[in-house]
Amino acid sequence: MYRIGELSALCNINKDTLRFYEKSGLLQASARSSAGYRLYSEQDKDILCFILRAKGVGFTLAETQELLSIEIDKESKACSDVKQLVDDKLTEIEAKIAELKCFQKSLKTLSNACCGGHESAVHCTILEALEQGSNDVRYEHSVRQGDQ
Amino acid sequence: MYRIGELSALCNINKDTLRFYEKSGLLQASARSSAGYRLYSEQDKDILCFILRAKGVGFTLAETQELLSIEIDKESKACSDVKQLVDDKLTEIEAKIAELKCFQKSLKTLSNACCGGHESAVHCTILEALEQGSNDVRYEHSVRQGDQ
DNA sequence: ATAAACCTTGGAGTTAGGTCTAAGGTCAAG
DNA sequence: CTTGACCTTAGACCTAACTCCAAGGTTTAT
Structure with a gap:
């Protein structure tokens, strides 16, 4: 023990x-x-x-x-019970991967468009994209939620 | 307003x-x-x-x-400040994707090995893998943490 | 004038998975 | 017989990003 x-x-x-x-x-x-x-x-x-x-x-x-x-x-219990849990988890994880890949794509687009130089950020393409919302940078995850 | x-x-x-x-x-x-x-x-x-x-x-x-x-x-502020934030986030997200892909791989291995049938789970390969820990199913994420 | 729809505040509750604290009991060594 | 390492419990705290609640004030329409 x-x-x-x-x-x-x-x-x-x-x-x-x-x-x-x-x-x-x-x-x-x-x-x-x-x-x-x-x-x-x-x-x-x-x-x-x-x-x-x-x-x-x-x-x-x-x-x-x-x-x-x-x-x-x-x-x-049956094998199918166990396999169901694994397959459900797999589906969930694949959805999370897809969401993260979406973030990744947007961030890469932002990063590639930016010079990254030491000059002032006044004309920074990243900030501009976040200000205006380009086609490359959508925000698909903001869904209206219930209110009190 | x-x-x-x-x-x-x-x-x-x-x-x-x-x-x-x-x-x-x-x-x-x-x-x-x-x-x-x-x-x-x-x-x-x-x-x-x-x-x-x-x-x-x-x-x-x-x-x-x-x-x-x-x-x-x-x-x-400089463009490089902004780009740094984006690139750090990108690194973080890529690490998360890698972790999830590792989960995904293990789960797929488990799922593929299981018959998923309606017979008893006594010899279920998924449960056996979790009992014994095969080479295919490592648990890399359990790291010893500090103690009181 | 009164009801409905709006607004305010402070503060509590939610989820997940722990982590930490305080106050105290137990056990082995020297 | 005391020190230190170990153990017990209940319960508070942590992160992140909200979400909800109660009690009450304001505005607008009828």
């Missing part, structure tokens, strides 16, 4: 994060010492590694918890 | 956001009515559009404020 400091050192993670995962329902220590210290088993360590790997491929803690609940009750 | 509701409708933005921008030091209404209502000039509207465009290419509000302080004092 590992105490919290040992497990956190072993897995390169903050002790507080481990307590936070417990509070979030992701990982309970499987025992407590007589003094109330958390005691983690090998299996607890394996679950922590699972959590960290899920995090490492981009899953949020809530999604990781879903994965974990499948992992713990494999028999009654 | 526009009242807050008029400007917010004109620019497709929440009134509270406008108040929030004021509190954040990004945009002050250039006058107040006798009753204390915010009154925005054409120039204020232009500044708001500048802010929204900067936001639209991925700048945070803090970065937008930097851009704005250059915009307002162009004469004493």
Whole structure:
């Protein structure tokens, strides 16, 4: 059994994060010492590694918890359940990549148009683009939201 | 002069956001009515559009404020100052894209390896990868952090 | 004159994923 | 028997960019 400091050192993670995962329902220590210290088993360590790997491929803690609940009750779950989570995440990540690429394109256009010299910025093409809004620099992400 | 509701409708933005921008030091209404209502000039509207465009290419509000302080004092600033901000942002966004692509690659590997069938998940390759950590699914983003 | 639609303020709440603090209990070494 | 390293808890704080709320003042139309 590992105490919290040992497990956190072993897995390169903050002790507080481990307590936070417990509070979030992701990982309970499987025992407590007589003094109330958390005691983690090998299996607890394996679950922590699972959590960290899920995090490492981009899953949020809530999604990781879903994965974990499948992992713990494999028999009654289907492969398609697991694959669905992965594919949904993939779709989400691809959307984020597309958004960032849109930013990247606009920023490249701005950067390439600017001389970058040490003269005054009075006629800077970047500032002009932001003042007037050219075709190259749209702002597609500002969508009207609800009001009180 | 526009009242807050008029400007917010004109620019497709929440009134509270406008108040929030004021509190954040990004945009002050250039006058107040006798009753204390915010009154925005054409120039204020232009500044708001500048802010929204900067936001639209991925700048945070803090970065937008930097851009704005250059915009307002162009004469004493250089093109290189502006371009530096854009290029820094570009670097940051490219790093984020790289991170997401790494997630994407791992998730694709997981998805492709899984049958996705309706049989039990007991032998699901995705769950196995997360349990054991294959070479294909590394978790590079967990870095040991400081502790109390 | 009164209702609806507008505006004001200060301050709290939201999300995600931690991180930190204070006040105190436990354990091993010297 | 005390020092230092370890552990406990509840709860506050952090970032970013809003969003919402309550309580109240103003303006405009009927």
